[in-house]
Amino acid sequence: MLSSKNGCHQMNTFFFTAFLFPLQSLLSVHDAVAQRDFEPTLPPIPDDVLEEEEDSVKIVSLVKTKEPLGATIKRDKSTGAIVVARIMRGGAADKSGLIHEGDELKEVNGVPLEHRKPKEVLSLLARSQGEVRFKIIPASSKEEMSSNKKKLFLRALFDYDPDEDPAVPCKDAAVAFKRGDVLQVVSMEDDTWWQACHLGDSSTRAGLIPSQQLHERRVALQRPKALFKPRRVKPPAGLRRSFRLGRKSSWAREVARSRRWSTGVHGSIRPPTYIEVMPYHKDSKDRHRLVVLVGPNGVGVNELKRRLLISDPDHYGVTVPHTTREKRRQENEGVDYHFVSIHMFEEDILNHRFIEYGRYNGHYYGTSLDSVHRVMAEGKVCLLDVHPSKIKHVYTSEFKPYVVFVKPPRIEELRLTRRRAKFLCDEEDKNSVRIFSEEDFEDMIDLAETMERQCGHLFDKVIVNGDIAVAFRELKADLKKVEEAEVQWIPAEWICSSPTKARRSCGHLDSWI
Incomplete structure (x- = not known):
């Protein structure tokens, strides 16, 4: 199902496979997907897929399930392109390793996304049944988080409810908490919105929480x-x-x-x-x-x-x-x-x-x-x-x-x-x-x-x-x-x-x- 609330949209989870075309050469990544046991099996790589662009592109095929994909998209203000804004740690997109922050979405099921708004893209996804195919231009290589990085735990010193926060990028992707809750922070790459999950939460997918700087600025603007x-x-x-x-x-x-x-x-x-x-x-x-x-x-x-x-x-x-x-x-x-x-x-x-x-x-x-x-x-x-x-x-x-x-x-x-x-x-x-x-x-x-x-x-x-x-x-x-x-x-x-x-x-x- 697809839900819409305050500009936030949620799509069912997908299973992944991808095809990469660096300079018109075809590279199948079925083996990488198989190692992660992403089922059901997707159709074979089409023979008629050709790459006409000089830059490397990637074709990612997805099959909907009930779990959210675990990613957000936005429109780049300078280029107008639809790009992946965030990948939630522990979500399906993060586990697949096929979609990354900064990736540009070029097509959905063969429909070009040029001059499209994020809401229009989400409408295309909502109408899709079964397999969904993305054409993606990968972002430039970024430093990956080290798997052996020290775990970071924070105790919250204030209450936070995403439903009462008009500035949150996406309410469905945010985490609510109370003062005293212990949160495990998995990403601080964004200086305004960190990614975290509740300690002991059965869900492995992280969500957005306001960063220290963001909350401090808010309090400063609301002088007691x-x-x-x-x-x-x-x-x-x-x-x-x-x-x-x-x-x-x-x-x-x-x-x-x-x-x-x-x-x-x-x-x-x-x-x-x-x-x-x-x-x-x-x-x-x-x-x-x-x-x-x-x-x-x-x-x-x-x-x-x-x-x-x-x-x-x-x-x-x-x-x-x-x-x-x-x-x-x-x-x-x-x-x-x-x-x-x-x-x-x-x-x-x-x-x-x-x-x-x-x-x-x-x-x-x-x-x-x-x-x-x-x-x-x-x-x-x-x-x-x-x-x-x-x-x-x-x-x-x-x-x-x-x-x-x-x-x-x-x-x-x-x-x-x-x-x-x-x-x-x-x-x-x-x-x-x-x-x-x-x-x-x-x-x-x-x-x-x-x-x-x-x-x-x-x-x-x-x-x-x-x-x-x-x-x-x-x-x-x-x-x-x-x-x-x-x-x-x-x-x-x-x-x-x-x-x-x-x-x-x-x-x-x-x-x-």
């Missing part, structure tokens, strides 16, 4: 409004941060206020597109991966961490922060804080032993790398809650962090779920209680957009916390799935020295056959 909207300066707003679970110190809140991100400072941040990943086979002796939770103030990161810890205290653990202030009577060393001298704290700062730290009321507070090691050494999953910019300190093969971004829902849902929620403004003043304001909701959403735009490439999972109970179940189920997976996909940069680099160019619309 946060880049142009002036930020309000009000003391209570900022990132939520607590160095202790359950009891938020006033220092933590003050540091949170001072660590607000300014979108104006980061003007050249590249949007998250893909990240190269490699399979990690966890050994029974390996430690659990570090779990990092991030999100804007009020979104519920600390509550999710608290619920995880309560749900299974023998499996989950949290770090104990360091401080230089005096120990209070109700506090215990190694439980509430690790109490150290100023000299020792500053020495650890110089030795880069802190993931993050700050000062409040003349005292240092911070989360150390050693505190993470202690939790992991106990055989527990360490739950870490840090500012997104500090993830880099643990983003290594040693910790193999699994980063979860907790995202607020739309502002309408925030108004419904958070309007009556109360929280302490200052731990020292128990009567200082207030509810979320409209400005708090806007700040939460703005900060979430900024975090995702600037650090989205580090996030393994995104959870929208509209309902805390639903978000908690989703988080716990996801962490369990990660732990039980035989193969986990981790960033290649933890193993390799250099990430994948992409190229830049423009694409062309073509038709799917």
Whole structure:
């Protein structure tokens, strides 16, 4: 059958045979076709086929079947010729080895294609029954992909639906995916549209996906409004941060206020597109991966961490922060804080032993790398809650962090779920209680957009916390799935020295056959 949608056309799969005429000499390629077991058998080479052109031409005979050919055609703007635009890796055309990108189609069943449009060519193909014969001028020899080339796997950092993309060359030839899907890329020869397939997909035929450059250009053209909207300066707003679970110190809140991100400072941040990943086979002796939770103030990161810890205290653990202030009577060393001298704290700062730290009321507070090691050494999953910019300190093969971004829902849902929620403004003043304001909701959403735009490439999972109970179940189920997976996909940069680099160019619309 033949289908038509938005200029894309699909024709049934074909079996191949070809006849090549270099300078009026006839060369049969039946043997090459037979080796690939392309059935049914095609009729013998016609005796009356003559070549009148000086250039080499190729006659390719095809027999329709149900599978698509796996190629697209377009009209060359400079010559007007109908040429093969793309060959999908793993498709019938690719397997045959008889049709290549850049080949010019001269005739279909003896009908010249000069001055024809791709749609007219597809109409000829649609009317064809059984055998279809192409007359082709082969493209100049091109460098073939090496069969032993290293496989490239990418984790998608955005959702993509070809049906919603007006610029895709052919919707039928494209691959839809969701954020977090692992894709095997088989061709990056086109700088705008790469070819890939889903990991473990039973289909061996690849499809088109937007390249890194294309998606970056699209995001750049759709500048987030946060880049142009002036930020309000009000003391209570900022990132939520607590160095202790359950009891938020006033220092933590003050540091949170001072660590607000300014979108104006980061003007050249590249949007998250893909990240190269490699399979990690966890050994029974390996430690659990570090779990990092991030999100804007009020979104519920600390509550999710608290619920995880309560749900299974023998499996989950949290770090104990360091401080230089005096120990209070109700506090215990190694439980509430690790109490150290100023000299020792500053020495650890110089030795880069802190993931993050700050000062409040003349005292240092911070989360150390050693505190993470202690939790992991106990055989527990360490739950870490840090500012997104500090993830880099643990983003290594040693910790193999699994980063979860907790995202607020739309502002309408925030108004419904958070309007009556109360929280302490200052731990020292128990009567200082207030509810979320409209400005708090806007700040939460703005900060979430900024975090995702600037650090989205580090996030393994995104959870929208509209309902805390639903978000908690989703988080716990996801962490369990990660732990039980035989193969986990981790960033290649933890193993390799250099990430994948992409190229830049423009694409062309073509038709799917």
